[in-house]
Amino acid sequence: MIKQSENQRSKVVFLxxxxxxxxxxxILNRNFNITVALTTEKDKDRSVSNFCKKNNIFFLxxxxxxxxAISAIKQSDAEIGILANFGIxxxxxxxxxxxxxxxxxxxxLLPKYRGSTPVQxxxxxxxxxxGVTLIKLDNEVDHGPILAQKSEPILPDDTAESLxxxxxxxxxxxxxxxxxxxxxxxxxxxxxxxxxxxxxKILAKNDGYFDINxxxxxxxxxxxxxxxxxxxxxxxxxxxxxxxxxxxxxKILKLLPENKxxxxxxxxxxxxxFINGYPQGKNILEKLGLIKTNC
Amino acid sequence: MLKIVTAPNSVLSQKAKKVxxxxxxxxxxxxxxxxxxxxxxxxxxxxxAAPQAGKSLSIFITKANLKSPIKVFINPVVxxxxxxxxxxxxxxIKKNTKKxxxxxxxxxxxxxxxxxxxxxxxxxxxxxxxxxxxxxxQKFTGxxxxxxxxxxxxxxxxLFTKRVLEQKGILYKSHxxxxxxxxxxxxxx
Numbered sequence: 001m002i003k004q005s006e007n008q009r010s011k012v013v014f015l016x017x018x019x020x021x022x023x024x025x026x027i028l029n030r031n032f033n034i035t036v037a038l039t040t041e042k043d044k045d046r047s048v049s050n051f052c053k054k055n056n057i058f059f060l061x062x063x064x065x066x067x068x069a070i071s072a073i074k075q076s077d078a079e080i081g082i083l084a085n086f087g088i089x090x091x092x093x094x095x096x097x098x099x100x101x102x103x104x105x106x107x108x109l110l111p112k113y114r115g116s117t118p119v120q121x122x123x124x125x126x127x128x129x130x131g132v133t134l135i136k137l138d139n140e141v142d143h144g145p146i147l148a149q150k151s152e153p154i155l156p157d158d159t160a161e162s163l164x165x166x167x168x169x170x171x172x173x174x175x176x177x178x179x180x181x182x183x184x185x186x187x188x189x190x191x192x193x194x195x196x197x198x199x200x201k202i203l204a205k206n207d208g209y210f211d212i213n214x215x216x217x218x219x220x221x222x223x224x225x226x227x228x229x230x231x232x233x234x235x236x237x238x239x240x241x242x243x244x245x246x247x248x249x250x251k252i253l254k255l256l257p258e259n260k261x262x263x264x265x266x267x268x269x270x271x272x273x274f275i276n277g278y279p280q281g282k283n284i285l286e287k288l289g290l291i292k293t294n295c
Numbered sequence: 296m297l298k299i300v301t302a303p304n305s306v307l308s309q310k311a312k313k314v315x316x317x318x319x320x321x322x323x324x325x326x327x328x329x330x331x332x333x334x335x336x337x338x339x340x341x342x343x344a345a346p347q348a349g350k351s352l353s354i355f356i357t358k359a360n361l362k363s364p365i366k367v368f369i370n371p372v373v374x375x376x377x378x379x380x381x382x383x384x385x386x387x388i389k390k391n392t393k394k395x396x397x398x399x400x401x402x403x404x405x406x407x408x409x410x411x412x413x414x415x416x417x418x419x420x421x422x423x424x425x426x427x428x429x430x431x432x433q434k435f436t437g438x439x440x441x442x443x444x445x446x447x448x449x450x451x452x453x454l455f456t457k458r459v460l461e462q463k464g465i466l467y468k469s470h471x472x473x474x475x476x477x478x479x480x481x482x483x484x
Contacts, residue, residue, distance in 0.1 A: 019361050026333050030326065047362060054364065165361070166336045173334045176296070 009033040010183055013076055016084040017042035020164045023172040024084050024105060025051055031176060035076035038062055038069060042087030065094050073097045079183060083137065084171060092139050100183060102137040104144070105171035107164060109151060110135060111192040114142035115200035119167065120160045123227035129153055132171045134178060136189045145189030148178045159229040159257050208232035218289030225255050238284070245280040296334065297327040299347055299404045302454060306346045307405055311353045311450040313370050317428050324348070325426055328356055329365050338402050342442045344449035347405050355446035359438055371423035373447060399441050401455045411459035411466045415444045
């Protein structure tokens with residue numbers, strides 16, 4: 001790799017939130033000159049702001065593109081913006097502030113799974129493969145032309161959390177391989193095949209709730225557990241006409257990856273401990289299809 | 296990008312040479328190691344030693360989790376609590392209330408899909424140079440202590456599989472079955 005001194009590096013603005021995007025931020029910081037970083041309420045654990053503090057990168061925490069953000073971008077003299085898991089829609093007047101526009105790191109194989117929950121949706125649908133796409137942002141959501149794309153298998157024990165982590169690392173690698181080439185005019189973005197576009201919906205906390213009396217297949221339940229980890233999680237309310245399991249009566253039971261279950265107010269436990277600890281434990285897990293009935 | 300060396304390769308089994316001078320070529324090499332570690336996934340890397348990047352030099356880097364910064368260790372020397380596999384072997388793990396030995400499942404970027412539990416000292420003291428050439432003397436505990444001992448072993452030409460075997464532990468190989476499911480299988484030696 002050719003090393004460049006600080007002042008030869010292309011100036012970029014980073015727009016992103018959350019710890020999964022840290023590898024992208026690290027790679028940008030090592031190969032480019034991040035003049036400004038913008039982050040939003042989606043940076044709940046303050047990963048982006050803490051990284052910027054540690055590495056002396058100027059950053060702003062914004063709710064919308066206010067005057068302060070706009071003047072920071074203008075003054076930054078950046079050639080390009082890099083966006084990953086940002087949390088705010090970018091209006092056209094902001095896109096125009098960058099000579100090379102804004103590149104979005106989207107964790108799906110676009111045009112499949114546009115929108116905010118591509119990873120969760122891929123797991124819910126039982127897909128065997130997903131991937132990451134770099135696109136140039138335009139005025140519609142995840143609609144812009146493609147700079148680069150890479151696929152990644154979805155493993156049977158992958159959760160949304162583990163997959164997001166891997167996909168943004170691949171995104172960081174794609175940035176490292178392609179951003180300079182793009183700025184040098186060696187990559188021509190390719191229009192997406194819009195006829196093949198699919199869309200994902202925003203998740204709400206309630207999407208993780210299910211009624212134990214309405215039958216869900218074990219397969220569907222397993223996908224839900226992996227797709228909704230760590231947010232919003234998967235849970236149901238236990239209710240029995242008989243009173244022999246008073247400790248579970250009307251309690252919320254949360255289903256976790258790696259064959260774990262959590263009773264409201266208790267720590268997560270293995271299925272085995274749940275069966276040993278609660279007389280109804282075995283029945284509940286069998287009813288959900290999470291353990292096989294011994295005939 | 297820099298390719299991580301996998302076993303068998305002689306660079307992994309020799310003792311690494313001390314870094315004489317931290318010059319530009321060393322710094323460039325550390326930078327390449329850093330980017331390789333940052334982008335390692337499946338398994339995620341928490342540490343990388345110079346021999347794994349193809350150079351027999353006394354350097355390793357660590358990154359314990361997504362949020363922790365990259366730490367660079369040049370010419371590291373473990374000062375006390377020298378790890379003696381013989382005493383580790385005989386020690387009861389939960390004998391004392393104060394834990395002196397930790398057992399963790401380890402893997403290695405140079406041994407894809409191989410896993411095994413290794414007992415290592417919970418605490419260690421080490422002196423080393425950082426990338427600016429500044430000398431540090433520091434105590435490490437917990438996960439960092441495990442990572443450092445794994446990387447120190449690399450600098451001495453030792454892979455974690457050797458530790459597993461001398462502690463009479465079991466090595467596992469993971470592979471995908473027809474359904475793509477991860478299966479762990481005991482390796483019979």
